[in-house]
Structures are given as C-alpha cells and as structure tokens.
Amino acid sequence: MSIEVRGVTKTFGSFVAVNDVSLHVPTGELVALVGPSGSGKTSLLRIIAGLEQADAGQVLFAGEDATVRDVRQRGVGFVFQHYALFRHMSVFENVAFGLRVRPRARRPPEGQIRSRVTELLKLVQLDWLADRYPSQLSGGQRQRVALARALAVEPQVLLLDEPFGSLDAKVRQELRRWLRRLHDEIHVTSVFVTHDQEEALEVADRVVVMNQGRIEQVGTPQEIFDRPATPFVMGFLGVVNVFHGRVEAGRAHLGPLSVDYPEHADETARPAQGFARPHELELGREETDDGFWATLRYVSPAGAVVKLELADDEGRLVQVESTRAAFEELHPVVGERLRVRPRQVRIFVAPPAEAPPKGPGA
Amino acid sequence: MTKAATREPAHVQLLLTLAALGFIGLFLVLPLVAVFAQALEKGWDAYVAALREPMALSALRLTLLTAAIAVPANVVFGVAASWAIAKFQFPGKDALITLIDLPFGVSPVISGMVFILLFGRQGLLGPWAEAHGLKLVFSVPGLVLATLFVTFPFVARELIPLMQAAGTDEEEAARVLGASGFQIFRRVTLPNIKWGLLYGVILCNARAMGEFGAVSVVSGHIRGKTNTLPLHVEILYNEYNFQAAFAVASLLAFLALVTLALKTAIEWRGGAALPQAEDPGVD
Numbered sequence: 001m002s003i004e005v006r007g008v009t010k011t012f013g014s015f016v017a018v019n020d021v022s023l024h025v026p027t028g029e030l031v032a033l034v035g036p037s038g039s040g041k042t043s044l045l046r047i048i049a050g051l052e053q054a055d056a057g058q059v060l061f062a063g064e065d066a067t068v069r070d071v072r073q074r075g076v077g078f079v080f081q082h083y084a085l086f087r088h089m090s091v092f093e094n095v096a097f098g099l100r101v102r103p104r105a106r107r108p109p110e111g112q113i114r115s116r117v118t119e120l121l122k123l124v125q126l127d128w129l130a131d132r133y134p135s136q137l138s139g140g141q142r143q144r145v146a147l148a149r150a151l152a153v154e155p156q157v158l159l160l161d162e163p164f165g166s167l168d169a170k171v172r173q174e175l176r177r178w179l180r181r182l183h184d185e186i187h188v189t190s191v192f193v194t195h196d197q198e199e200a201l202e203v204a205d206r207v208v209v210m211n212q213g214r215i216e217q218v219g220t221p222q223e224i225f226d227r228p229a230t231p232f233v234m235g236f237l238g239v240v241n242v243f244h245g246r247v248e249a250g251r252a253h254l255g256p257l258s259v260d261y262p263e264h265a266d267e268t269a270r271p272a273q274g275f276a277r278p279h280e281l282e283l284g285r286e287e288t289d290d291g292f293w294a295t296l297r298y299v300s301p302a303g304a305v306v307k308l309e310l311a312d313d314e315g316r317l318v319q320v321e322s323t324r325a326a327f328e329e330l331h332p333v334v335g336e337r338l339r340v341r342p343r344q345v346r347i348f349v350a351p352p353a354e355a356p357p358k359g360p361g362a
Numbered sequence: 363m364t365k366a367a368t369r370e371p372a373h374v375q376l377l378l379t380l381a382a383l384g385f386i387g388l389f390l391v392l393p394l395v396a397v398f399a400q401a402l403e404k405g406w407d408a409y410v411a412a413l414r415e416p417m418a419l420s421a422l423r424l425t426l427l428t429a430a431i432a433v434p435a436n437v438v439f440g441v442a443a444s445w446a447i448a449k450f451q452f453p454g455k456d457a458l459i460t461l462i463d464l465p466f467g468v469s470p471v472i473s474g475m476v477f478i479l480l481f482g483r484q485g486l487l488g489p490w491a492e493a494h495g496l497k498l499v500f501s502v503p504g505l506v507l508a509t510l511f512v513t514f515p516f517v518a519r520e521l522i523p524l525m526q527a528a529g530t531d532e533e534e535a536a537r538v539l540g541a542s543g544f545q546i547f548r549r550v551t552l553p554n555i556k557w558g559l560l561y562g563v564i565l566c567n568a569r570a571m572g573e574f575g576a577v578s579v580v581s582g583h584i585r586g587k588t589n590t591l592p593l594h595v596e597i598l599y600n601e602y603n604f605q606a607a608f609a610v611a612s613l614l615a616f617l618a619l620v621t622l623a624l625k626t627a628i629e630w631r632g633g634a635a636l637p638q639a640e641d642p643g644v645d
Contacts, residue, residue: 071537084534085535
C-alpha cells in the first residue's frame, strides 16, 4: 500500500514540528526519515500512524484519505523506540495481542493464533523465548519481539520510530542488516525514523532528509550522497570541509581555494560555500594550478583509510582521508607542508537576499 | 576468612532485632492483645452478648454499608483521576493534584463541619435539600458523604505516580494494534496498576471502616440509626461499659486483621504467578 502525505503541518504551542510537508512512499519501499533531533521526523511518522493529529494536510493510504480513520482502523504496524512491550505479558502473548483484541467475528480461532504467533517468532528467530517476559530479554531481543508484534496484525504499512536507537553499536549493525533482509522477504511498505545518516543510507531504498520541520531532499541513498541538494544535506551526511567565500565572473574564491565556476558568469559577487569531503581531497608535494598549501598536523593511521588533519595558512582545519597505498607512497611527516588538491568541490551559492525595503536609494 | 561488608557483630544484630521487635510488641501487639483481653474479661458469653446486642449489630451493618459504598466509589474516582492526570495534558492539572490531596490536609472534624455548614438546617444548601426531601445531616447519606470525602485521595494517590512512571507507550501500542478503549484498560493498564490499586483499596477500606472525626460530626449519634462501629465504641466507653466497648473494638480490630491477611494472600499469589513483576526492565 502506498503512502501519500499532502501538505501536513503540525505545531506544538509555538513550535512548528512539521511545516507543510508532502511526501510519496510507493508500495513495498523501505524509506528512511532522517534528520537531527527536533527536525520533525518522529512527529511526521506519528501523524502517518494516526497517533498524532495534523493541524493541516492529509495522509492517504493507497489513495484513500486515512486522516478520517482512527488509529485502530488504519492497519499500521508501529514499532516504538523504547519497544513499549506489554511488561506483564509473555513474549507469546505480546505477539498474540493484536489478534486477541479483534472483535469476535474477525478473531481467528485459538489454533490459528498459536500457529501465526509461532510462525512470527520463528521469523524474528525468537521462538525459543516464547514463554519469557520482556524484562528477561536483551534490548535487541525486545526490539525483535516488538517487530513481530507489529507484524502479527498483517499491517499494510510498517512504521518504525528509531528502531535501533537504544541499542549498542554492534547489535545495531546486525539488526539493521536483518531488517533489510526481512523487508526483502515480506515487502511491506515501511517507513523508519533515524538520526543516524549511516543507518539511513545503508538500509533504505529511499532517504528523506528533514530539517526544521521541512524536507530538504528525497532520493536514493546514492543520489543523496553524491548529489546533496542543499548545504544542510551536505553537512548532515558525514564529515565535510567547508570553504566560505564568493563567486564572481565565472570563478569561485573560497578561502584558500580558487576554482572555475562557469554557472555564475555575472560580474556581481555573491556569497557562496564550497564543500569537499575528506576523501575528495588529494595530497601532493608539487605546486598545482588548483589547490593550496597546508601543514600536516596529525595522522590517524589505524583503519582501512588513513585520516589526516591539516591546517591552511590561516590556521583553518582541513580534514583529508587517503587510501593506505597513497599514504604509504607519499609518506608525509607531521609538520610538513603539503599541497591539498580537491578532486571535486560542490558549490552552493547563497540565494539572493530578500529585496531590501524600497527607499530613496533603491 | 573475610567478613562481608554488611556483616555486623552478633551482639549488634541481636540488639537491633530486639529493638525492632520490642517496638512492634509495645505499639502493635500489646494494644491488640489488650483489646481482646479486655473484651473477653467477663467471659465468652458476655463477649458474644455485647456483639449480638441490636445497637452493635446496627452499627456493624452501617459500617459495612458505608465501606461498601465508599470503596467502589473511590476506585472509580481514583482510577479516572489518575488516568486523566497521567495520560493527558490539560490546563489546571497541578491544581487538580493539589485538590485531590485536600482531604488529607484538613482535619476530619473540619470535613464533617463542612457538610453541616453546607447541608444543615442553617446551611447554604440546607433549605434546598430539605425542599427536595433530602436529609443529608444526622442521617445515613450524610455519613456516606463524609466517609467519601475523607477517603477521597487514597486510590488516586497510589495510582498517580505509578501511572505517570508507566507512561503512555504501552497504551499507544495497544491502540495501534486495534484494541478498544476498554480493552486497553482491562488488558494493558489494569494489569500494570493492580498492586497499587489493591493497596489503595485496602487503605481506603481501613479508613472507611475506622473513620471517626468526620463521621462523628455529621452523625448526630442516633443509636441504632446513625452510629457506625467507631461511634458505637465511643458511646459504650463513655457509659463506662468497658467490656462491651472493647468487644466492639475487637470486631474492628478483627476486620483490620482480615484486610491485612487478604492483602498478604493476594500479594503472595500474585508474586508466585509473576516473579518478575518487580523488574520493569532496563530501557
């Protein structure tokens, strides 16, 4: 079932949590809502679920207005950040809950409930824990029970709020890969919220980057990473070097960096920012046309890539990542002056300032 | 051999145990024994006679009736109020919490006086009540009202912190899974609060049966009509009928012991069924 969000706005007091957001999630996709805390991603998810009422706008499931339907009738599965398992019920009863509370006419017979729950517990690899209580489980196990419970009612849409937020790094890694595999198996339209850009890029078919209640960019993980639409997305998706400056007459002057920028052939200067990720900068010893000199301050050689910190002539930090082979060939020493050459710089020109108030000078 | 950090020398252990036991004996066991000893002072026959006396029976009936009305009313109110306070956001919430505590803050005698001032002959609502044929002062409905007032906070005060700590996550989860309001309450909320609720009911019941001050003011002490057990004890005592007074008092003490035994029994059974009820988990 596809999800369509149209012009949804939600405010809490004077705080605008979700600001006129529209979004389309095609059937069977796994979509990540990612953004810093307070960006409105959880509010949007709760509005889709029906746990929160939007002040304006509509949510459509398979083209039908779901806003008028109560949470109970929406047919969504929701996985809460802190699992929200029923603590006085066994794992089995937790998963069976959604089937047991159905009106008698739609309630499956006990035998069917048992086989369905057992099947789901096998799916999340927890059938051996059916008689335990939530407090006897680890965090990862609880999260899987929560997922099985949400799937028991055969939801058309699966919504997950920071599903791995309170787990430690290793369990997170495992669970997110497992969620991806599970989704490939059952193909239910899913939306999950995360503040971890790595998680979003690794797991999702499509990533929605949110900031201050608005959507900054929607795209596949590759699109988002390779072609960030805004400076915010650029900065949010990992470490990046920012060079402040201006563009004029077909060239961008960004701090120590000066590169061609034919998109702005105009003579009037406009403020701009250049972004280059650490792996997009190269180090050398020869003078080049583009690039600048900087002093090597620190080397962190442990890991698949070597991380280097340099300072340009005005003392600004420049972060560079180099492959092991390239690093060993160059063999730089701390304190040495090196030429930093960008393979790629993304330039964002500031939008024209608001028209100044009309006055005698204008 | 090393001593555990909590291991005290034998004489300290003995001393502390004796102090605790001595205190309990002096303030709890001794009075209880005294009540029963005094009650049985003139033999078993006199004891039974004091209890079978019509005035005593009438007082017992009235006490049970008051408790039978006050406790369920309190449960309904307490659950509703704590549900509203813990699960919803609304203006005036803090004021409501303070108001619920009010009956604990004022002396029960004052609470009784309030009802006289409101519904008595010269009271604010007195003429109105009289015109509608309602007799609220020096009558059974008045006793029930006064008892309701003083026992008002018991269940709510037990449940509010419990429900606030539990949050609304489980209820939301149940709602998304398709449960109706009543199903959520019965299958999710109630099991989470049942021990607190039970404890509130026991405290409320004990107070409803034992309340003296407020009830004394509104009762008017009409024998056989508006006397509860505590009031009956006082009357007998003031008439120097000590044996009968203690016999009736022993009945109250007995009711208290039964409540206590019930509480222990239910806790024991519940504890056996759900060993991890104490552990809310780590998240």
